[in-house]
Amino acid sequence: MTDRYAVLGNPIGHSKSPAIHAAFAAQTRQDIRYEAILAPLDGFTQAVAAFAAAGGRGANVTVPFKEEAHRLATRLSPRAVRAGAVNTLTFSGEGIAGDNTDGAGLVADIESNLGFPLAGKRILLLGAGGAARGVVGPLLDTGAGHLTIANRTAAKARELAHLFVHHGNILGCGLPEIEGPFDAVINATAASLAGEAVPLPAGVFGPGALAYDMMYGQAETPFLAAARAAGATRLADGLGMLVEQAAEAFLLWRGIRPETAPVLAALRAQLARA
Ligand code: NDP
Numbered sequence: 001m002t003d004r005y006a007v008l009g010n011p012i013g014h015s016k017s018p019a020i021h022a023a024f025a026a027q028t029r030q031d032i033r034y035e036a037i038l039a040p041l042d043g044f045t046q047a048v049a050a051f052a053a054a055g056g057r058g059a060n061v062t063v064p065f066k067e068e069a070h071r072l073a074t075r076l077s078p079r080a081v082r083a084g085a086v087n088t089l090t091f092s093g094e095g096i097a098g099d100n101t102d103g104a105g106l107v108a109d110i111e112s113n114l115g116f117p118l119a120g121k122r123i124l125l126l127g128a129g130g131a132a133r134g135v136v137g138p139l140l141d142t143g144a145g146h147l148t149i150a151n152r153t154a155a156k157a158r159e160l161a162h163l164f165v166h167h168g169n170i171l172g173c174g175l176p177e178i179e180g181p182f183d184a185v186i187n188a189t190a191a192s193l194a195g196e197a198v199p200l201p202a203g204v205f206g207p208g209a210l211a212y213d214m215m216y217g218q219a220e221t222p223f224l225a226a227a228r229a230a231g232a233t234r235l236a237d238g239l240g241m242l243v244e245q246a247a248e249a250f251l252l253w254r255g256i257r258p259e260t261a262p263v264l265a266a267l268r269a270q271l272a273r274a
Pocket of ligand 1: 196239243
């Protein structure tokens with residue numbers, strides 16, 4: 001029988017996850033169906049329960065339900081505990097297992113796909129929302145030399161950094177207090193969604209610095225355009241992170257790791273044609 005999986009979010013119409021998982025399934029010859037489900041803003045728990053009752057084996061969770069999914073899970077992986085958010089649920093007779101694959105996806109994209117090792121590097125993470133929170137632990141696990149978290153609301157950056165003081169060399173601050181230069185600057189704010197660039201002080205990008213925007217789209221994001229103008233020489237958007245976090249979820253569910261490169265290339269080509 002075909003195993004069913006889904007992504008739940010609101011909005012969900014433009015999700016690329018069904019296409020990504022369909023490509024993984026074809027490549028690995030797994031008999032699965034993966035759909036997108038629009039969950040009502042006040043009805044996430046019921047939507048998950050209905051999908052599981054209908055035979056769903058697992059689900060990805062996206063904006064704005066990752067924290068609710070964290071509360072709903074009956075068992076959490078260590079990385080979900082650290083992230084305080086869940087993007088992957090697995091249903092079984094033993095309950096609902098929650099995991100977070102976003103951080104692993106980001107690190108895989110930067111280190112493996114982009115060939116940019118983070119060990120010893122000075123990293124600036126912009127934003128202190130759900131996406132930023134999910135990647136702090138995995139970024140520190142790379143052996144990064146120093147991680148600065150900077151946010152428009154400075155208190156939130158300081159609080160987030162405080163949660164990880166025992167895991168690495170970390171500092172939280174407001175945007176005007178940023179002190180560069182950095183080897184990698186990762187934008188985990190929603191500013192690009194609003195068509196805005198994050199205001200950054202001069203001297204943020206060191207020589208050969210990587211500018212990485214978790215947001216992706218057809219056109220260069222405002223953050224990447226500003227980074228290019230400020231001298232960053234390596235630029236990347238978050239499409240690779242999306243594919244890598246999906247591969248990590250696929251591995252959890254099916255016990256097999258798909259090849260991500262052909263799927264990412266196909267998505268990139270599709271985006272260019274759109
Ligand atoms: P949240 O709403 O949880 O957090 C938003 C963050 O952005 C906050 O830190 C907020 O600051 C900041 N922010 C919003 N607008 C601006 C602005 N105009 N200037 C400066 N800072 C701003 O969102 P998420 O963390 O869930 O998502 C953030 C981004 O990451 C989105 O673009 C999302 O699409 C992307 N993402 C990509 C993924 C991928 O796989 N590629 C995975 C997950 C997320 P403040 O606290 O001051 O309000």
